[in-house]
Amino acid sequence: MTRVYLDHNASAPLKPAVKAAMVQALDLVGNPSSVHGFGRAVRRAVEDARAQVAALAGVRPAQVFFTGSGTEANNLALRGFPGRRLVVSAIEHESVLATAPDAPRIPVDRDGVADLDALKRLLAAGEGPALVSLMLANNETGVIQPVAQAAAIAHAHGALLHCDAVQAAGRLPLDLAALGADLLTVSAHKIGGPAGAGALIIAEGLEPEALIRGGGQEKRRRAGTENVVGLVGFGAAARLALQELPDAERLTRLRDALEAQVRDAVPEALVMGGGAARVGNTSCLLLPGAPGETQVMALDLAGVAVSAGSACSSGKVKPSHVLAAMGQGADAAASAIRVSLGWDSDAAAVDRFVAAYAGMAQRRWRAPAA
Numbered sequence: 175m176t177r178v179y180l181d182h183n184a185s186a187p188l189k190p191a192v193k194a195a196m197v198q199a200l201d202l203v204g205n206p207s208s209v210h211g212f213g214r215a216v217r218r219a220v221e222d223a224r225a226q227v228a229a230l231a232g233v234r235p236a237q238v239f240f241t242g243s244g245t246e247a248n249n250l251a252l253r254g255f256p257g258r259r260l261v262v263s264a265i266e267h268e269s270v271l272a273t274a275p276d277a278p279r280i281p282v283d284r285d286g287v288a289d290l291d292a293l294k295r296l297l298a299a300g301e302g303p304a305l306v307s308l309m310l311a312n313n314e315t316g317v318i319q320p321v322a323q324a325a326a327i328a329h330a331h332g333a334l335l336h337c338d339a340v341q342a343a344g345r346l347p348l349d350l351a352a353l354g355a356d357l358l359t360v361s362a363h364k365i366g367g368p369a370g371a372g373a374l375i376i377a378e379g380l381e382p383e384a385l386i387r388g389g390g391q392e393k394r395r396r397a398g399t400e401n402v403v404g405l406v407g408f409g410a411a412a413r414l415a416l417q418e419l420p421d422a423e424r425l426t427r428l429r430d431a432l433e434a435q436v437r438d439a440v441p442e443a444l445v446m447g448g449g450a451a452r453v454g455n456t457s458c459l460l461l462p463g464a465p466g467e468t469q470v471m472a473l474d475l476a477g478v479a480v481s482a483g484s485a486c487s488s489g490k491v492k493p494s495h496v497l498a499a500m501g502q503g504a505d506a507a508a509s510a511i512r513v514s515l516g517w518d519s520d521a522a523a524v525d526r527f528v529a530a531y532a533g534m535a536q537r538r539w540r541a542p543a544a
């Protein structure tokens with residue numbers, strides 16, 4: 175049985191050209207901080223990668239600060255300005271929520287779009303300068319957030335805006351200035367690069383405090399000898415993501431076809447966030463009464479890999495905080511799966527998913543006809 179991978183939002187398969195670039199980089203010798211010829215060659219590889227990531231984000235290379243993950247970039251953004259109070263949306267990734275446990279949450283509507291009037295109220299209510307964190311595309315639903323408007327509101331209140339663009343990179347054009355963001359997070363392994371490489375893009379003139387101190391790497395914002403092979407892979411993946419942005423339309427058509435077929439085959443399934451603008455690769459399907467983890471296991475047995483919309487901790491199904499914020503009750507918020515397509519997805523994969531999903535719904539959860 176060939177297995178079908180529809181979990182790109184968790185981690186995309188490494189693109190072959192990225193792998194080739196990384197294999198070549200394994201032969202580089204030396205430390206990029208060394209001044210000899212070996213070191214200078216390695217430095218060139220790191221700086222080429224920086225330029226490629228900068229092009230993807232619409233910024234100058236000097237604005238790209240490499241980190242060990244998207245998680246670390248989010249931590250650097252939020253912890254880098256200790257004088258500012260944090261305001262974060264209720265649907266952020268755990269790496270933002272756990273970094274700002276006491277921060278007020280910007281609520282979202284039933285489609286999962288941040289409520290900008292609430293943001294205005296939260297900013298007006300607090301004392302002192304703030305830092306707002308609002309993601310560009312949600313990892314569970316794909317719903318696109320009104321980042322440019324939020325940035326304008328933030329700036330009118332003297333606040334900075336951080337945007338986690340991990341799930342938007344390669345799916346939407348990125349441009350720091352057009353978004354109005356001051357800080358932007360990207361991660362390599364969601365765009366066909368390796369895990370363990372991320373970046374925080376920083377607007378000119380801002381200087382977050384370093385989380386990791388030691389050497390002078392990344393202009394003292396992130397000490398530690400660079401993960402050269404990982405960064406070369408990140409650069410190659412960023413170059414391809416930019417080139418292949420038009421492929422997003424193909425994925426949107428595939429995703430829309432998937433949802434149309436699901437509606438026909440399993441009418442009780444609900445598309446979460448379907449009323450809002452979404453990135454074209456993601457579908458969050460809620461099947462009332464069917465725990466997400468059980469759905470994931472049933473689909474895995476049928477050879478189709480997807481994620482539960484909810485995280486699983488210590489064997490227990492945890493309701494999705496994203497779906498809960500969208501107004502779903504605890505049971506519903508634990509009954510969703512996320513299907514996420516990417517560069518290697520095709521119509522055959524969608525057909526396999528729909529057949530497996532319809533079979534699962536039929537066998538296990540559909541009430542017998544009266």
Ligand code: PLP
Pocket residue numbers: 183184242243244245246248267269309311312313338340341361362363370371372
């Ligand atoms: N932000 C979002 C929206 C994500 O989906 C993820 C990964 O799932 C991250 C941040 C974390 O990125 P990384 O896996 O590189 O730490």
